[in-house]
Amino acid sequence: MRIAIVSDTHLGYPRFEADSYSQAAQAFAKAKTADLVLVPGDIFDTDTPKPEVLSKAFELFDSLLTAHMKAKLAEYRGNNSPKHVPVAAIRGTHERRPHERIDPVQMLEFAGFLVNVHAATAIYELDGTKVAVQGMGGVPDAYAKAALRKLDLKPVPGCLNIFMFHQTISDWYPVPHAMSLEDLPRGFDLYVCGHIHAHRTQKFESGGMLVIPGSTVITQLKKGEEEHKGLYFFDTATKELVFEPIESRPFFHREIVFDKAGMDEVKAACVREIDAVLAAQPKPEPIIKLKLDGTLAEGMRAGDIDTEAIVKSYEGRAFVEIGKLLETESLIESLEQWRALHESKLSLREQGMALLRQKLEAAAFGLDISVNDLFDLLAEGDEEKALQRIMSAGLKQSNIKPGS
Numbered sequence: 157m158r159i160a161i162v163s164d165t166h167l168g169y170p171r172f173e174a175d176s177y178s179q180a181a182q183a184f185a186k187a188k189t190a191d192l193v194l195v196p197g198d199i200f201d202t203d204t205p206k207p208e209v210l211s212k213a214f215e216l217f218d219s220l221l222t223a224h225m226k227a228k229l230a231e232y233r234g235n236n237s238p239k240h241v242p243v244a245a246i247r248g249t250h251e252r253r254p255h256e257r258i259d260p261v262q263m264l265e266f267a268g269f270l271v272n273v274h275a276a277t278a279i280y281e282l283d284g285t286k287v288a289v290q291g292m293g294g295v296p297d298a299y300a301k302a303a304l305r306k307l308d309l310k311p312v313p314g315c316l317n318i319f320m321f322h323q324t325i326s327d328w329y330p331v332p333h334a335m336s337l338e339d340l341p342r343g344f345d346l347y348v349c350g351h352i353h354a355h356r357t358q359k360f361e362s363g364g365m366l367v368i369p370g371s372t373v374i375t376q377l378k379k380g381e382e383e384h385k386g387l388y389f390f391d392t393a394t395k396e397l398v399f400e401p402i403e404s405r406p407f408f409h410r411e412i413v414f415d416k417a418g419m420d421e422v423k424a425a426c427v428r429e430i431d432a433v434l435a436a437q438p439k440p441e442p443i444i445k446l447k448l449d450g451t452l453a454e455g456m457r458a459g460d461i462d463t464e465a466i467v468k469s470y471e472g473r474a475f476v477e478i479g480k481l482l483e484t485e486s487l488i489e490s491l492e493q494w495r496a497l498h499e500s501k502l503s504l505r506e507q508g509m510a511l512l513r514q515k516l517e518a519a520a521f522g523l524d525i526s527v528n529d530l531f532d533l534l535a536e537g538d539e540e541k542a543l544q545r546i547m548s549a550g551l552k553q554s555n556i557k558p559g560s
Contacts, residue, residue, distance in 0.1 A: 157227060157282045157392040159318075160187035161194045163350040164248065164371035166201040167216075168209035171475075172443075175405055176201070176373045177212050182402040183372045183387045184216045188223035190389060192280055192287065195270065196350030196369070197248025197294055197322035200260050210260075217243065217269035227280040227287070234276025239268040246274045248322045248350055249294035261293070275307060279315060285392055288315035294322035294351065300335040311343040316392050322350040337366070346390060354380035355388070357397050367397055372404070377445045377477055379409045406442040408433045414450035414482065419461055422448065426466050426478060434474060443475045448482050458482040 165180035187193045199213060220243055229240040247261040258266075265272040273291035280287045288311070295303050300323045311317040319341060326334040329352075337360075340347055347366045355370030369388050374381050386401040410429050414422060426446055433444050452458065463478040470476045 157192060157280070157285050157287055158190045159192045159194060159287070159390040159392065160190035161196070161348055161367060161369045161388040161390065162187050162372065163196045163348075163369040163387075164198040164353060164373075165216075166198055166250070166371060166373050166375055167213055168205055169201040169373055169375050172373055172375075172405065179372045179385060179402055179404050180212075180216055181219075183385075184219055186400055186402070187387060188220050188225065191225050191242065191282055192227035193220055193225070193243045194289065194318070194320060194348055195243065195245035196291070196320045196348050197246050197261075198250045198350055198371075199245065199248070199264070200251055201375075203251050203253045203259060205260055210263075213260075213264065214267070214269070217264060221269065227282045229271060229278060230281040230286065231279040232271065232276065233279075234273070236265065236272060236276065238265055238271040238278070241268060241270060242280065243270040244273050244278050244280075244289045244291070244320070245270045246272065246291040246320050246322060246350075247293035252294050273320060277312065279312065286312075286315040287318060287392060288312035289318045289320065291320040292322075297324050297331050297334040300324075301333075301339050304335065304339055304341065307341075309341040309344075311345075316346070317344045318346045318348060319344045320348045320350070324351060325349065328352075345395075353378075354383060355386065355399060357388075365395070365397065372402065374405065374407050374443060377407070377409070377443065382407050382409055406437060406439055407445070408437075408442060409445045409447070411447040411449060414448065414452065416451050416453050417482075418453045419456065422452075422461050422482070423466065426463070430466075430470060430474065430476060434470075441472070441474055444470075444477070446476070446478045448478065448480050450482060452482050 162180075162183045165176060165183070167176050167180060169176045200209065205213070221241060225242040227242040229238070229242070232238055245261055245264070247259050251259045251261055253259045261270070261272055261274075264270050271278045273289050274293035275291075277288055277290045280289065290309050292303060292307055292309075309319060324331045324334040326336045342362070344364055347364060349366065349368045352368050353371040353374075353376060354368070356368045358366040360366070367388050367390070370383075370385065371381075372385050372387070374385070384401040385404040386399055389398045389400060390396070410433070412425050412429060414425070417425075426448075429446060430444055433442065448458075458480040461480065461482075463480065467476045467478060
């Protein structure tokens with residue numbers, strides 16, 4: 157059986173929305189030559205995609221269903237009643253919603269475009285080969301280990317076993333409380349991880365393999381995203397993983413370090429670096445990220461440098477972003493503190509949830525209340541339901557029955 161693995165298409169990503177559609181379309185066009193397609197999360201860039209974005213997703217998944225892929229859904233073990241389609245998926249962190257709400261991956265399942273294997277097992281069969289796909293959709297990093305223990309996933313006898321998940325892996329990204337490779341359930345033949353946007357593979361001593369397909373569109377403008385975007389193919393007979401690139405907008409990450417530089421020196425260096433990229437880059441409108449580091453001349457601040465004027469001067473020729481981590485020598489200590497926070501790699505959402513979790517713990521609320529669901533309710537403006545959750549948790553912890 158030939159399996160295609162496509163991840164993190166981030167359909168509707170605002171800054172490069174057209175790229176999100178065209179590059180996902182390339183990946184799906186290649187994927188439909190397989191017998192089975194796996195999608196480990198972040199199909200959409202938001203948990204409530206607009207109708208225009210949903211329409212694009214319907215087109216993409218419909219192209220898979222009309223491609224006559226051969227794998228058949230022989231058995232499903234879970235709480236849903238999916239249609240028999242050769243596409244298995246889980247939600248990502250961008251699609252996660254409170255438990256009582258429908259997320260967009262569930263919606264695609266209801267529409268018959270895919271089988272949602274979050275907390276479920278889908279067994280596919282082709283010419284005597286059976287492949288069991290199990291999954292865990294994206295959860296906050298602090299809850300990933302507990303969620304895996306609760307699912308208690310086990311390989312299915314007589315099958316090639318695949319586990320799909322969508323999480324940060326602490327072995328490569330030192331995020332506090334994130335899961336590690338050691339936390340993965342034992343005995344699976346292939347582990348498929350979404351969420352991480354740079355593609356890579358790793359073999360385990362146990363014989364299993366990890367594959368991270370990466371994203372099909374650039375969203376984070378980080379150093380690791382300079383590589384090609386694409387998808388993986390896995391052959392169940394040979395156990396071979398092959399990366400198939402797609403045409404994507406070229407991205408260049410450049411770092412310029414200054415030593416007590418003046419304003420004109422900084423501007424000139426930025427223009428020089430951008431012009432050098434454009435001179436060597438034949439494709440139109442590449443993405444160029446400049447990271448400015450080091451120190452400025454005494455009396456100058458990073459805010460004094462009009463980088464927006466530089467960015468604007470390249471409109472139509474390149475997408476330019478300039479990050480300023482420049483300060484005078486007297487503020488280096490503050491800069492180092494900022495860097496430590498930045499390198500923790502916590503998103504604003506994760507920082508917000510961490511703060512909410514601290515407040516709840518200080519008020520003696522433990523694991524009986526879901527910080528993730530509570531945060532989502534507050535973000536959606538549903539303060540009344542959030543308050544009901546907090547009150548219900550408080551009643552439970554104090555053993556007081558409602559109405560007493």
